Amino acid sequence: MMTISKETPHIKPNGVEIAESILLPGDPLRAKFIAETFLEDYQCFNEVRGMLGYTGTYKGKKISVMGTGMGPASMGIYSWELINVFGVKNLIRIGTCGAMQENIELYDVIFGMGAATDSNYGHQYNLPGQYPLTASFELLEKAKKIADDQGQKVHIGNILSSEIFYNADRAANKKWQDVGILGVEMESVALYWNAIQARVNALCILTVSDHLITGAQTTSEERQTAFTKMMEIALELA
Numbered sequence: 001m002m003t004i005s006k007e008t009p010h011i012k013p014n015g016v017e018i019a020e021s022i023l024l025p026g027d028p029l030r031a032k033f034i035a036e037t038f039l040e041d042y043q044c045f046n047e048v049r050g051m052l053g054y055t056g057t058y059k060g061k062k063i064s065v066m067g068t069g070m071g072p073a074s075m076g077i078y079s080w081e082l083i084n085v086f087g088v089k090n091l092i093r094i095g096t097c098g099a100m101q102e103n104i105e106l107y108d109v110i111f112g113m114g115a116a117t118d119s120n121y122g123h124q125y126n127l128p129g130q131y132p133l134t135a136s137f138e139l140l141e142k143a144k145k146i147a148d149d150q151g152q153k154v155h156i157g158n159i160l161s162s163e164i165f166y167n168a169d170r171a172a173n174k175k176w177q178d179v180g181i182l183g184v185e186m187e188s189v190a191l192y193w194n195a196i197q198a199r200v201n202a203l204c205i206l207t208v209s210d211h212l213i214t215g216a217q218t219t220s221e222e223r224q225t226a227f228t229k230m231m232e233i234a235l236e237l238a
Contacts, residue, residue: 006085006086008081008085009048010048010049010051010077010078010081011045011046011048011053011078011081011082011085011086012046012047012048013045013046013053013086014045016043016044016045016055017045017055017062017064018045018053018055018064018082018086018087018088019055019062019063019064019088019238020062020087020088020089020090021061021062021063021064021088021089021090021092021238022063022064022065022066022082022088022090022091022092022238023063023064023065023066023092023094023231023234023235023238024065024066024067024068024075024078024079024091024092024093024094024095024187024191025065025067025068025093025094025095026067026068026069026070026075026095026096026186026187027067028050028051028052028066028067028069029052029067030067030094031052031053031054031065031066031067032052032054034054034065034231034235035054035056035065038058038231038235039054039056039057039058039063039065040056040057040058041056041057042054042055042056042057043055043056045064045066046066051066051067051068051069051078052066052067053065053066053067054066058235058238061238063235063238064088066078066082068093068187070186070187071163071186071187072117072119072121072161072163072186072187072189072190073163073190074187075093075186075187075188075190075191076121076190076193076194079091079190079191079194079195079202080194083194083195083198083200084198088200089200089201090136090139090200090201090202090238091191091195091200091201091202091203092139092202092203092205092234092237092238093112093187093188093191093202093203093204093205093206094205094206094207094227094230094231094234095185095187095204095205095206095207096185096206096207096208096209096210096227097110097159097183097184097185097206097207097208097209098183098184098185098208098209098210098211098212099182099183099208099210099211099212099213100160100173100176100177100181100182100183100184100212100213101177101180101181101182101183101213102213102214104155104182104183104208104211105208105211106208106209106210106211106216106217106218107207107208107218107227107229108153108154108155108207108208109147109152109153109154109155109205109206109207109208109229109230109233110154110155110156110157110159110182110183110205110206110207110208111135111140111143111144111154111155111156111157111203111204111205111206112135112158112159112161112185112188112203112204112205112206113134113135113140113156113157113158114132114133114134114135114157114158114159115133115134115158115159115160115161115188115189115192115204116133116158116159116160116161116176116179116181117133117160117161117162117163117189118160118162118163118164118172119161119162119163119189119190121163121189121190121193122189122193125193125197131196133161133188133189133192133193133196134192134196135192135202135203135204136195136200136201136202136203138201139201139202139203139237140156140203142237143203143205143233143234143237144156146233146236146237147233150232150233150236152229152232152233154233155182157180157181157182158180158181158182159181159182159183159184159185159188159204159206160176160181160183160184160185161184161185161186161187161188161189161190161192162184162185162186163186163189165186173212177212177213183206183208184212185204185206187204188204191204192204203237205230205233205234206230207227207229207230209222
């Protein structure tokens with residue numbers, strides 16, 4: 001735990017602590033909902049650009065939660081600063097995704113063991129080949145045990161972290177489905193890269209908000225507040 005005197009252009013804690021374990025929803029209003037619903041004695045540590053962040057306690061343990069916005073560029077900025085400036089060690093993305101397999105249903109929970117991507121975020125490392133983006137096994141193993149103890153069914157496997165929401169290539173989704181991708185989201189590529197490079201832990205936990213095969217979908221209100229199964233796993237994990 002650190003007492004924060006530092007700040008960045010995007011995070012200004014004003015003396016509020018940022019915990020070593022943080023939950024990272026994309027929507028800052030979901031961060032606010034989690035703080036108000038699950039945390040005790042919480043304080044707001046960030047309001048810059050409306051990207052709300054809070055620190056409180058859950059079952060006696062200090063936990064932070066902060067929105068990250070959409071896409072790898074936004075996640076890349078916030079996760080890099082949290083890791084490299086504020087010393088965060090465990091970063092747990094709690095987000096939504098579109099299901100890409102028929103056996104996955106709305107509200108199912110997915111653990112992103114690995115992340116395929118169409119993003120060029122990793123080009124900055126100038127590696128002479130492709131690097132597999134994987135979650136922290138330590139967090140993944142613990143998350144699976146928590147889910148089992150809670151009696152929650154989860155899907156574990158590869159997800160797609162795409163920087164494209166409206167894709168002009170209408171055949172793209174089918175190609176990813178054919179290689180077993182469970183679901184698609186937009187942030188884990190930057191989170192996993194930043195965590196891997198800094199030797200810290202990251203895991204992407206997703207709730208299915210829509211289905212790319214059946215067309216089923218949830219509402220924006222449900223995406224903000226209703227995904228309690230995912231939140232309960234993440235809070236126990238943090």
